[in-house]
Amino acid sequence: xxxxxxxxxxxxxxxxxxxxxxxxxxxxxxxxxxxxxxxxxxxxxxxxxxxxxxxxxxxxxxxxxxxxxxxxxxxxxxxxxxxxxxxxxxxxxxxxxxxxxxxxxxxxxxxxxxxxxxxxxxxxxxxxxxxxxxxxxxxxxxxxxxxxxxxxxxxxxxxxxxxxxxxxxxxxxxxxxxxxxxxxxxxxxxxxxxxxxxxxxxxxxxxxxxxxxxxxxxxxxxxxxxxxxxxxxxxxxxxxxxxxxxxxxxxxxxxxxxxxxxxxxxxxxxxxxxxxxxxxxxxxxxxxxxxxxxxxxxxxxxxxxxxxxxxxxxxxxxxxxxxxxxxxxxxxxxxxxxxxxxxxxxxxxxxxxxxxxxxxxxxxxxxxxxxxxxxxxxxxxxxxxxxxxxxxxxxxxxxxxxxxxxxxxxxxxxxxxxxxxxxxxxxxxxxxxxxxxxxxxxxxxxxxxxxxxxxxxxxxxxxxxxxxxxxxxxxxxxxxxxxxxxxxxxxxxxxxxxxxxxxxxxxxxxxxxxxxxxxxxxxxxxxxxxxxxxxxxxxxxxxxxxxxxxxxxxxxxxxxxxxxxxxxxxxxxxxxxxx
Numbered sequence: 001x002x003x004x005x006x007x008x009x010x011x012x013x014x015x016x017x018x019x020x021x022x023x024x025x026x027x028x029x030x031x032x033x034x035x036x037x038x039x040x041x042x043x044x045x046x047x048x049x050x051x052x053x054x055x056x057x058x059x060x061x062x063x064x065x066x067x068x069x070x071x072x073x074x075x076x077x078x079x080x081x082x083x084x085x086x087x088x089x090x091x092x093x094x095x096x097x098x099x100x101x102x103x104x105x106x107x108x109x110x111x112x113x114x115x116x117x118x119x120x121x122x123x124x125x126x127x128x129x130x131x132x133x134x135x136x137x138x139x140x141x142x143x144x145x146x147x148x149x150x151x152x153x154x155x156x157x158x159x160x161x162x163x164x165x166x167x168x169x170x171x172x173x174x175x176x177x178x179x180x181x182x183x184x185x186x187x188x189x190x191x192x193x194x195x196x197x198x199x200x201x202x203x204x205x206x207x208x209x210x211x212x213x214x215x216x217x218x219x220x221x222x223x224x225x226x227x228x229x230x231x232x233x234x235x236x237x238x239x240x241x242x243x244x245x246x247x248x249x250x251x252x253x254x255x256x257x258x259x260x261x262x263x264x265x266x267x268x269x270x271x272x273x274x275x276x277x278x279x280x281x282x283x284x285x286x287x288x289x290x291x292x293x294x295x296x297x298x299x300x301x302x303x304x305x306x307x308x309x310x311x312x313x314x315x316x317x318x319x320x321x322x323x324x325x326x327x328x329x330x331x332x333x334x335x336x337x338x339x340x341x342x343x344x345x346x347x348x349x350x351x352x353x354x355x356x357x358x359x360x361x362x363x364x365x366x367x368x369x370x371x372x373x374x375x376x377x378x379x380x381x382x383x384x385x386x387x388x389x390x391x392x393x394x395x396x397x398x399x400x401x402x403x404x405x406x407x408x409x410x411x412x413x414x415x416x417x418x419x420x421x422x423x424x425x426x427x428x429x430x431x432x433x434x435x436x437x438x439x440x441x442x443x444x445x446x447x448x449x450x451x452x453x454x455x456x457x458x459x460x461x462x463x464x465x466x467x468x469x470x471x472x473x474x475x476x477x478x479x480x481x482x483x484x485x486x487x488x489x490x491x492x493x494x495x496x497x498x499x500x501x502x503x504x505x506x507x508x509x510x511x512x513x514x515x516x517x518x519x520x521x522x523x524x525x526x527x528x529x530x531x532x533x534x535x536x537x538x539x540x541x542x543x544x545x546x547x548x549x550x551x552x553x554x555x556x557x558x559x560x561x562x563x564x565x566x567x568x569x570x571x572x573x574x575x576x577x578x579x
Contacts, residue, residue: 010057012096013050020050039063039175041167041371042528045146045155048092055154056095060102060144061188063156064109066178067140070170072113073177075139075161082116084132084203086124088145088289089249090154098251099123099144099154101191106142108194112187117194118203123249125290126157127407130374131214132207134163134404148260148287151253164374164404214402215410218323219417240416241278243270253288261285261294262395264306268296272304282419282428286408292395293408295415297428310349310444310538311432313391316399316411317342317352318435319418320389321359337361341380343373343390343398346488346503346513347446347523347536352389354439354540361388367488367503368511368525370396374404393446393536441541443551445559448527448534449567449574456572457526457533461510464524464566465490477514478561484515520558524566533574535562 020029032051037044037059044063048055071078085106091098100123107119118132126143133141141159149155158166158174166174187193194200245255253259256267265272271283275298283296283304296306307315324340340361342352345368356363362385366372373390380387381401390398396406399414422431436442451457465487467474473485473494486493486501488511493501495515510533511525522537539555567574 010096012094013056013058016050016095039066039171039178040528041165041171041369043155043157043166045149045153047152048090048097048154049095049152054095055102055156056097057101057105057189058184060105060156061109061184062182063178064106064142065181065185065188066176067142067158067174068109068113068115069180070174070177071115071139074173078139079114079116081137081139082118082199083110084118084120084129084136084138084141086120086126086129086132086141086143086145088126088143089123089251090146090151090288091251092152092154097154102144102154102156103142104191104195105188106144107200108191109185109188111194111197111199112185112190114199116199116201118201120204120207121202122204124204125286125407125409127291127403127405127409128207128211129157130159130163130165130405131211131403132203133159133161134402135207135210135214136203137161143289145289147289147291148258148262150258151251159405162375162378162404164378165369165371167371167375211402211409215400215413218320218400218410218414240284241274241280243274245270249288259288261287261292262309264294265296265304268294268304268306272296275304281423284412284415286412290408291406293397293411293415294395295428299429305429307428307432308444309391309393309395310351310442312395312415313344313349313393313397314351314435314442315418315428315432316391316397316415317355317389318431319414319421320399321355321361324386324388339384340386340388341377342388343376345369345373345392347525347534348391348393349442349444349538350521350540351435351439351442352391354442354543355435358439358543365503368392370398370406372504373398377401377404393444437546438543440543441545441548441551442538443541443548443555444536444538445555446534446536447577448532449569449576450531451533451572451574452531453573456574457510460533460567460572461489461512461524464512473512474514474566477516477558477565480520480558480561481517482514483517484513486513486515487511488513514562516558518554518558520555522558522562524562533567535559535567537562 032053036052037046046055085103087099087103107117110117126145129141129143139161143157146153146155160166261267268285275283281298285294295312296304299305337360343364343366344352346365347368353363366376377387387401397411398406400410475482484495488501488503488505491501491505492499509526513523515521519540524535526533537559539551541551
């Protein structure tokens with residue numbers, strides 16, 4: 001354990017450690033101190049509290065010192081360009097930790113090294129940080145947030161100079177720089193001096209105005225809808241009806257067990273109640289740091305339909321292409337359709353591919369996570385291409401190249417405009433059906449199993465790689481013929497002539513995709529942040545094949561076969577996703 005002088009430590013975390021020692025809480029101490037948090041492409045995410053495996057003053061300082069050292073090596077002009085730091089509303093009373101305090105400590109580290117810092121003075125949506133990096137030409141950005149994680153957690157996300165989340169080799173470089181010097185520099189604790197430094201600026205007013213102006217250019221059409229912030233963070237649309245109990249930041253998230261709109265109807269009950277009262281037909285909901293968006297629509301039956309991430313991706317992709325076509329027809333300078341691109345992660349619906357094939361623009365898949373889509377979008381933009389849209393099934397949407405990350409704020413504005421446009425002729429649900437009628441139905445079913453045993457997970461995936469002998473994958477699954485296998489852990493892809501995958505591979509995570517003769521696709525992968533084995537399945541039908549019930553029944557049979565044969569939940573003691 002790193003011994004620090006009294007003046008260099010947080011008295012609350014120090015007291016928590018003393019209490020654990022006094023009580024003989026060996027297991028608790030082991031969890032806090034046995035292993036240091038690993039810095040990866042997602043930065044850090046862990047519970048707040050004492051110890052090197054937790055988010056606290058010391059680990060924030062150590063991480064920021066490593067990041068600062070790495071940036072000094074990468075950018076000769078770091079002291080001219082600087083960095084931006086934002087934070088959400090999280091706080092942990094017992095350990096004295098909070099996102100705002102962690103952001104102030106990170107700022108003190110950089111200011112102490114003579115680096116200009118644009119530190120937001122108030123809670124800000126996560127998308128404001130990558131926007132600021134790009135807009136001001138900074139070297140990097142930091143967002144202190146755990147997004148929609150449980151209230152005790154916090155996180156530390158890093159953006160590179162291109163405005164996208166970091167990808168290899170920067171994660172490894174930063175991680176190594178952190179380990180090089182774990183002793184805090186004296187000035188790193190001095191938030192008071194840093195707050196008075198001329199190197200520290202508050203960008204909020206300017207960035208808020210510039211951000212709004214940048215997304216207004218996507219507004220072509222000027223519905224009443226209800227909006228929930230899940231306790232956190234324009235277009236010329238009618239003001240939404242805000243959910244009173246959720247519109248202001250609250251680190252305790254008192255109205256929901258998990259502040260994640262991806263969980264569906266269970267976390268949207270307050271929104272539905274307000275919408276029913278106000279006569280609103282659509283609900284839009286952001287997660288606490290406003291980088292994700294969920295949408296629901298009231299059906300003629302009075303029930304609420306929550307659109308899946310894939311369904312909302314289909315709607316927004318369709319809408320943004322319609323808007324691009326309208327600008328093109330109106331003679332506005334715009335790219336040829338062959339220079340237009342849309343992106344999606346490999347576990348998301350292939351509906352954009354179907355639209356692209358019919359409309360003539362390009363569709364590309366990336367690895368899971370917006371870090372890959374943001375970096376690929378930047379490459380395409382630098383080549384003079386137009387990137388209209390990118391999405392992932394976990395309700396993440398990039399509707400404007402001004403932010404090269406998922407952005408729930410601009411997505412909400414653009415979804416609101418789409419709803420307003422459709423309200424004169426169609427419901428959103430009817431438009432979704434029209435998209436599937438035109439481009440082919442894409443039925444999806446995603447879920448997960450909880451598994452805390454790494455050996456079980458390894459054995460499950462190794463069985464699939466050696467199914468009927470060494471290095472042999474399954475050729476069928478309970479009567480469903482398999483026509484292709486891609487393994488992004490080993491780099492194998494049966495569809496390529498050399499059997500080598502095109503997408504980047506990683507031995508540190510498990511991910512296998514099976515393509516079936518009936519048009520089904522299934523991906524099995526481990527989660528990088530949770531003890532889960534996830535599966536993503538989709539049945540893609542040709543345009544005109546509109547027997548939705550038959551398609552759903554076919555997909556359900558396929559999923560049941562995959563669960564029984566590939567996961568073997570009873571044998572492997574796997575816990576299914578809670579209902």
